[in-house]
Amino acid sequence: MTTVHHTSVPLTRTQKSAGHQASLIVQGADATGIVAALASLLSTHGANIVSLDQYSDNPQGGAFFQRTVFGLDGLQAAVPALRAGLDEHLVKKYGLRYTLRDMSVPKRVAIFVSKSDHCLLDLLWRHRQGQLPISVAMVVSNHPDVAEEVRGFGIPFFHVASAGPDKSAAEAEHLRLLKDNVDFVVLARYMQILSADFIEQVGVPIINIHHSFLPAFIGAGPYAKAKERGVKLVGATAHYVTADLDEGPIIEQDVVRVTHAQNTADLMHRGADVERAVLSRAVLWHAEDRIIRNGNHTIVFT
Structure with missing residues (x-):
C-alpha cells in the first residue's frame, strides 16, 4: 500500500541566496596550465570567481580535482557558450571531465x-x-x-x-x-x-x-x-x-x-x-x- 500527502514547500533562505552562481567541478590527469586556462575562460565570459578549491594527489602526472564557484549575470543564457568553451579548452586540450550546475536550482x-x-x-x-x-x-x-x-x-x-x-x-x-x-x-x-x-x-x-x-x-x-x-x-x-x-x-x-x-x-x-x-x-x-x-x-x- 502506498500513502501520500502533498503540500507545496517554499524555497529556503539558503536556496534563495544562490542567485546567479554556478558550480564547476573538474577532474582528470594533472597538467600545467589547467587553473590558468579555467580562470581565463571564465573571465572571457564575464564570470567572477567566488571560490576555488583544488587538489592533486601527485603534481607529477597525478589526478587533479577542482571545485570553482562563480557568479555570472544572465547565467542560464550563458550556459551553452560556457559549455562550448569548456569542451574546447578543458576536455579537448587537457582530457578533463567536468560538471556545470546552476546553484540557484536546489x-x-x-x-x-x-x-x-x-x-x-x-x-x-x-x-x-x-x-x-x-x-x-x-x-x-x-x-x-x-x-x-x-x-x-x-x-x-x-x-x-x-x-x-x-x-x-x-x-x-x-x-x-x-x-x-x-x-x-x-x-x-x-x-x-x-x-x-x-x-x-x-x-x-x-x-x-x-x-x-x-x-x-x-x-x-x-x-x-x-x-x-x-x-x-x-x-x-x-x-x-x-x-x-x-x-x-x-x-x-x-x-x-x-x-x-x-x-x-x-x-x-x-x-x-x-x-x-x-x-x-x-x-x-x-x-x-x-x-x-x-x-x-x-x-x-x-
Missing part, C-alpha cells in the same frame, strides 16, 4: 527512513531553517510511524511496505516514485538492504548513514555489541551506497567519547547525536557540489 532529494526518526527530523528541521540548500521531494518509509511528523513539515510522505525476503515489489514502487523526480537519495536510518539491481536502476547517488565508525560492529544491535566490548568511542559514517554493503566511498565520519559508566541506552543517545551531525554535513556537502568521487574514495572541499 537538488531534489528523497529521504528514506524506517522507524528511527532522529536523522529524518534533523534534516527536515535544517531544511526548514534554510541550512540545507535542497528541495525535499518526498519521504519514503517501510513503516507508517513518521507520517504525521512529516506532514507537519509539508513534505509528501509515501508508505511502501517491504516485508519478507522478496523486496522486488517494494523496489519497483520506489523506482516509480523516484523516476525523474530526484537528484539524489538519502537513507536516514532506512533499515532495508538495497539490491544491486535497484542501485543501478535508480541512477542517482544514494547517501547512507551508518551507525558506527566503519568498519566496526555489523548487523543488529551495534550499540549492545559495543557495550559488551567496552568501547571508548562511538561514531557514525556517511557514505555513498554501492552494491557492496557498507563499502561505498566515505563522505564524513565523527566520534564521541564514552565511558564504562554509560549503559547501552546512553550509547544510543550519544550515537544518535553523532549520526545527525554526520549525515547533515554529508547532505550539505553533496548539495553544494563539494564532493568529488574518485574510485572508492572521495575528495571533499569543505
Whole structure:
C-alpha cells in the first residue's frame, strides 16, 4: 500500500541566496596550465570567481580535482557558450571531465527512513531553517510511524511496505516514485538492504548513514555489541551506497567519547547525536557540489 500527502514547500533562505552562481567541478590527469586556462575562460565570459578549491594527489602526472564557484549575470543564457568553451579548452586540450550546475536550482532529494526518526527530523528541521540548500521531494518509509511528523513539515510522505525476503515489489514502487523526480537519495536510518539491481536502476547517488565508525560492529544491535566490548568511542559514517554493503566511498565520519559508566541506552543517545551531525554535513556537502568521487574514495572541499 502506498500513502501520500502533498503540500507545496517554499524555497529556503539558503536556496534563495544562490542567485546567479554556478558550480564547476573538474577532474582528470594533472597538467600545467589547467587553473590558468579555467580562470581565463571564465573571465572571457564575464564570470567572477567566488571560490576555488583544488587538489592533486601527485603534481607529477597525478589526478587533479577542482571545485570553482562563480557568479555570472544572465547565467542560464550563458550556459551553452560556457559549455562550448569548456569542451574546447578543458576536455579537448587537457582530457578533463567536468560538471556545470546552476546553484540557484536546489537538488531534489528523497529521504528514506524506517522507524528511527532522529536523522529524518534533523534534516527536515535544517531544511526548514534554510541550512540545507535542497528541495525535499518526498519521504519514503517501510513503516507508517513518521507520517504525521512529516506532514507537519509539508513534505509528501509515501508508505511502501517491504516485508519478507522478496523486496522486488517494494523496489519497483520506489523506482516509480523516484523516476525523474530526484537528484539524489538519502537513507536516514532506512533499515532495508538495497539490491544491486535497484542501485543501478535508480541512477542517482544514494547517501547512507551508518551507525558506527566503519568498519566496526555489523548487523543488529551495534550499540549492545559495543557495550559488551567496552568501547571508548562511538561514531557514525556517511557514505555513498554501492552494491557492496557498507563499502561505498566515505563522505564524513565523527566520534564521541564514552565511558564504562554509560549503559547501552546512553550509547544510543550519544550515537544518535553523532549520526545527525554526520549525515547533515554529508547532505550539505553533496548539495553544494563539494564532493568529488574518485574510485572508492572521495575528495571533499569543505
